[in-house]
Amino acid sequence: MVPEEELTTHLPALRAFAISLTRNISSADDLVQETIVKAWTNLSRFEAGTNMRAWLFTILRNTHFSNRRKRKREVPDSDGMYARRLSVRPDHDGRLAFSEFLVAFDKLSDEHREVLVLVGASGFSYEEAAGMIGVAVGTVKSRANRARARLQELLGVTQGEDLVGTPAGQALMAAATAGGESMG
Amino acid sequence: MWRTMKQEKESKARPGNDLREQIDQNLRRVYQDAVQEEVPERFRLLIEQLREKTKGE
Numbered sequence: 001m002v003p004e005e006e007l008t009t010h011l012p013a014l015r016a017f018a019i020s021l022t023r024n025i026s027s028a029d030d031l032v033q034e035t036i037v038k039a040w041t042n043l044s045r046f047e048a049g050t051n052m053r054a055w056l057f058t059i060l061r062n063t064h065f066s067n068r069r070k071r072k073r074e075v076p077d078s079d080g081m082y083a084r085r086l087s088v089r090p091d092h093d094g095r096l097a098f099s100e101f102l103v104a105f106d107k108l109s110d111e112h113r114e115v116l117v118l119v120g121a122s123g124f125s126y127e128e129a130a131g132m133i134g135v136a137v138g139t140v141k142s143r144a145n146r147a148r149a150r151l152q153e154l155l156g157v158t159q160g161e162d163l164v165g166t167p168a169g170q171a172l173m174a175a176a177t178a179g180g181e182s183m184g
Numbered sequence: 185m186w187r188t189m190k191q192e193k194e195s196k197a198r199p200g201n202d203l204r205e206q207i208d209q210n211l212r213r214v215y216q217d218a219v220q221e222e223v224p225e226r227f228r229l230l231i232e233q234l235r236e237k238t239k240g241e
Contacts, residue, residue, distance in 0.1 A: 004235065011227055016218035033230060040234045101210040120208050121215035151207060 003043050003052070007036070010053050013122065017057055020117040021064060023106050031067075035060040054124065058132045061114060068110070104154035112147035119144050 001009075014035065018028035038059050039046075046055055105113065118129040119140065126144075130137045 004231075004238075008231060011223045012219045012221075015221070015223060015227075016215050019218040019221075020215050029224060029226070032227065036227060036230055037234070040231075040238075098210065098213065102214065105210075105214060116211055117215055121211040148204065148207060152203065 003046055003048070004040075006052055007039060007043070007056070010056050011036075013053055014056050014060060017117060017122060018060055018064075020121070021061065021110055021114055023113070031060060031064055034063050034067075038063065051128070054128055054132055057118075057122075057124075061132065064110070101155070104151055107154050108147060108150060111143065112150060115140060115143045116147050116151070 011032070015028065015032050018031045018035075019025065022028045022031065035056060039056055042059075046052060108116070114133070115129065118124045118132065119126055124132070126137050126140050130140045133140060135143075
């Protein structure tokens, strides 16, 4: 497959990464747009045989953090928050619990969401994530641990605590179960 | 299949791993839900434009 064609096959993953990172659909789509243009312009620099998805994710995250530095003073726009779009009426199928997880996830810093999505959700190794973020492997590991701890804190549970019996624990469990089922 | 039998065993063996696994399952769901969304038409058009532009050069 020529690189131009291969690029198209990574779009769903690239956009999912952008959404997970920004948690805002319109920011995510602007970011994907910018990434596609940059990637296309630099396609000749892409080394055939290497991981194009990792290459694209790297361009996207670098673009995101560099844009963020440029508009540091701007107040974040919370109107388009993705979680709000996803929120549904409480039901007994675990959807409410998943939306509780999303509320906590949305409160994380972009850096924490980034590391958790790279190593926890999109299937990259710590080494690959380190290459993409541009830090040492040890930094990725400790950042991921801090991000998990923060997430637990936001969910109202502390390390080692038995989740069963706490509302957050039940919610998380139900969400995880529902998620597992929906993914087959 | 997200969980291997090895992971299953490990999570039973160590307390706290269940919580970690639950968080990971939710994380994968956040990402997977987004992956499954349809890619907006604007990106197909954008790539079409870039292709045309490249051809012309």
